[in-house]
Amino acid sequence: MRRKARQQTKAENRPRFWGRHAVAAALDNPERRIVRMWLTREAAEFLVPPKDIPVTYAEAADLARLVPGDAPHQGAVAEVERLEDMLLADLLDQAEDGRPLLVLDQVTDPHNVGAILRSAAAFDALGIVTQDRHAPPESGALAKAASGALETVPWVRVVNLARALEEIAEAGFWRIGLTGDADTSLQEALGPKRVALVLGAEGEGMRQNTAAHCDALAKLPISGKMESLNVSNAAAIALYAARAAA
Incomplete structure (x- = not known):
């Protein structure tokens, strides 16, 4: 039960990035682990994630529910792991x-x-x-x-x-x-x-x-x-x- 709780807390703490520039840059960063993505069909014409990243295709209104109100998601949302600390x-x-x-x-x-x-x-x-x-x-x-x-x-x-x-x-x-x-x-x-x-x-x-x-x-x-x-x-x-x- 403790392990499951820790895993759930880690998942809850993962940031979600939105907007094509932010998501595209995360995709291009080999140090960044992307857990999953949500894309509109239009955004998918510009963003092509690797096959090992789970992708859900949805309407823009559906993506709006994944981010803070009025956030300009531009049809792209990604749940990511935080980068490793640098000394x-x-x-x-x-x-x-x-x-x-x-x-x-x-x-x-x-x-x-x-x-x-x-x-x-x-x-x-x-x-x-x-x-x-x-x-x-x-x-x-x-x-x-x-x-x-x-x-x-x-x-x-x-x-x-x-x-x-x-x-x-x-x-x-x-x-x-x-x-x-x-x-x-x-x-x-x-x-x-x-x-x-x-x-x-x-x-x-x-x-x-x-x-x-x-x-x-x-x-x-x-x-x-x-x-x-x-x-x-x-x-x-x-x-x-x-x-x-x-």
């Missing part, structure tokens, strides 16, 4: 000059993290680092916002972010914390070829201990008409600036 040391072993690393301090909104993953893929970032308990799990909303980048951008979850920042520094990264309270602009703070961009939570910003583990604090030069930017927008701008300065 920070393994990610840092892949470091290259000019490829920025993103560190997120308790950014919990799945849409923001998904959008950050998408920007990380667009600007060829090394990966992202988050806390394990203060970051969103893999989910359909996150995968949809990432538009396939969840499958391609390495994501490391750590227990202690301050300790991770120390390890990142030991790997030769210049750690820049983004905060509107800084006197230095991001352009002025950039310079070293290996940069870790540290961004704080929506609304609250970086915690004090996180900021203390940065080599520099910098701000984006935005107009006084706006107090701040959404964290995903800030990440995209900072990634562009880091890549341009490399």
Whole structure:
């Protein structure tokens, strides 16, 4: 009975991805195990899953009942296993000059993290680092916002972010914390070829201990008409600036 209960819990915790980009990227990722899929006949013309994946063909209205209300499933839903955790040391072993690393301090909104993953893929970032308990799990909303980048951008979850920042520094990264309270602009703070961009939570910003583990604090030069930017927008701008300065 206990084994059956554990298996049921595992099945209940499996995320469901929706949307053609998210599902197609999951199919293309050899590290991702897809348990089963639901497709409309129209979507099946574009998505051809391997024969070993069970597929149910249904109408769009039937698929809508498998995902949150109004989720744009585009005729494709997949139940998947979460990816295996990656060690920070393994990610840092892949470091290259000019490829920025993103560190997120308790950014919990799945849409923001998904959008950050998408920007990380667009600007060829090394990966992202988050806390394990203060970051969103893999989910359909996150995968949809990432538009396939969840499958391609390495994501490391750590227990202690301050300790991770120390390890990142030991790997030769210049750690820049983004905060509107800084006197230095991001352009002025950039310079070293290996940069870790540290961004704080929506609304609250970086915690004090996180900021203390940065080599520099910098701000984006935005107009006084706006107090701040959404964290995903800030990440995209900072990634562009880091890549341009490399």
